[in-house]
Amino acid sequence: MHVSSLSLRDFRNYATADIEPTVGSVVLVGSNGQGKTNIVEAINFLATLGSHRTSIDSALIRQGSDAAIVRVNLAHDGRTILLEAQLNRNGANKAQVNRANAKLRDFPRYISTVIFAPEDLMLIRGEPSGRRKFMDDLIIQRTPRLAGVVSDYDRVLKQRNTLLKTAKVKDVEAGNLGTLDIWDERLVSLGTEIMSERRRLLADLSAPLTAAYHAIAGADHEVSLEIKPSIAGADSAEEYFAAFTHSLETGRIQEIERGITLVGPHRDDVEFTLNGLPAKGYASHGETWSYALSLKLAAARLLRSESVLGDPILILDDVFAELDSARRQRLAEAVADFEQTFITAAVAEDVPEALMTQVFHVQRGTIQAHTGDLA
Template sequence: MKLTHLTLRNYRNYAAVDIDFSPQINVLIGENAQGKTNLLEAVYVLALARSHRTSNDKDLIRFGAEFAKVTGTISRETGPATLELVIAKAGKRARINRIEQAKLSQYLGKFNVVLFAPEDLAIVKGSPANRRRFIDMEFGQMSPKYLYNLSQYRTMLRQRNAYLKQLKFHQAKDRVFLDVLSDQLAAFGAEIVVARTHLLAQMAGFAAVIHQDITKARETLTFEYQTQVPEAARDSVEAAYQALQALFASHKDREIDQGTTLVGPHRDDVAFIVNDKNVATFGSQGQQRTTALAVKLAEIDLMKAQTGEYPVLLLDDVLSELDDTRQTHLLKAIQNKVQTFLTTTSLDGIAREIIDAPAVFHVDAGVLTRDTVAPDTVE
């Protein structure tokens, strides 16, 4: 999978961009606050119809403009496709090959990206919510079924929480209706638990190999899926459904008392274990960085296994955060197989293994220009 052409209109600090990209490495060079990350964000938004930097879509619209538009030409094994996302103050519209999509869920998954930024260290040492967001965003790209079940689960969770509050404040009395909501929540939750179990196990296998390579077999990385569904019930949708039903039933009185759903996949977590210790709690900063890198590289392999194609990799000022060993492993892992977009303030210090003749773009105050000759600093 490649992004061959990108068009921006009124996106962040870009008034207009029309640019072709290399199928290999694309380096975006510029001083801070010139728009490097904005362009990387636009590629991410094209894929996922949302930003990783803000939850307010209005932030994506150039100051004084009524809308922003991101259009990309995608090359896939099934053939080329044109994706278009229009972001207006009233909402978003998505088109595939000029055909408007009734739902954003129909648009998602056509273009897959993996973003690696310095803040991704939060995947390892941040809150459970950070890790849930990570796995849901990535698994949702790979599986329309996962995305559907997650969307339905969140809708049912909002309805159930609203009804629990009504019961708490005696604005409702019918507990049978709560059982109906619980049953529906358990049905979608079971699908999510089983999917997470299988996908996390597959990702863990990829990550373990990468982690051993980086650490020269001195350390072993494993994943621990932490969910309230018993381990014996995680491989079967029916078993997970029954387990969740039992959990909701046993917590019913407490949930009414607190006015919220206390159990379910929205409380799940993933622990990263290095040499039998939780790296978030007991790992050094170096171990945490190595784990984050292994997880991100494993994500690339998992997407290839699930979709049949490698995703596009977005590296936002990551190389400056990695030592020579980790930088070399990252560059070797993507060499000649993953189209990559990389932001940096300078090519100085970037490892020579960055692949032959990258396409280099200079970013200056929202203006993008491409070098016609490869820089001398990269051989």
């Protein structure tokens, strides 16, 4: 799969922008703050239904505008499809597939991306929420219908927390919280499906992660990943369902006292290890970069092996500047066989020559195709 055309209207710092990327490597060169990342952010938004830089959709709309439009033509196996998202400052966002009205949650059925950006260092060093998002973005791309499951879980969790904040311990003792039982059932059902898919994902990522890390950093390191659930000791979906239900029942008074749901997929974490030690806290800066990048490459190769869409669109946002020359070359070799890779760089010389197949210059919200010397 590849993007054959991209059109932006009032997205970030772009009043208008139109490009026709080719198959292979598409390099966006420009100084910081000119809009390079905004271009790849728009593509990634369609696949993941969110930004890798902000959780607020309105932040993607150009200042002074009421709506932003992202329009992408995709090509795969001789067929094309047009996706269009309209992000509204007020009111619900809108979506179209081939000019027919659709839902944004449908988009992962048609487009798959894997993005690596400097923010992804926080996958290793940061808070659990980033690692949960990494897992959920991937399970949605593997199985697009899970976009609805994840969305419904978040909605039920919010409703349940609202009820917990207004409930009293005496209501539990008097048996007056029948409504909470209904939310418990939905939370457990949805949460069990999410946990099952996360476990499957991490098991399937193990071998590609090892291969990717060896390709980038060398074969003298061992990497592994393991989920750290808030509900321990449940290995099957049936065991997890029962344990989740039991945890909610026995912890109800404590949850009411604190006003939040204390167990479930929203409280899980992932532990990444390097040579038997937790990468968080032990890995050097260079090892952290290599680890985070390897995770994304592993994800891309996993999606490639399963998807009927072909290769995911690979996005490397400001990556090469942080790597030494040897790792730059290794990374270039690792991504060379993907159908389409978008690369952003402040300096063209940071990008290996083999990847400079199509170059666009980005300056102050305008994009121009390279026609001469890159210097």
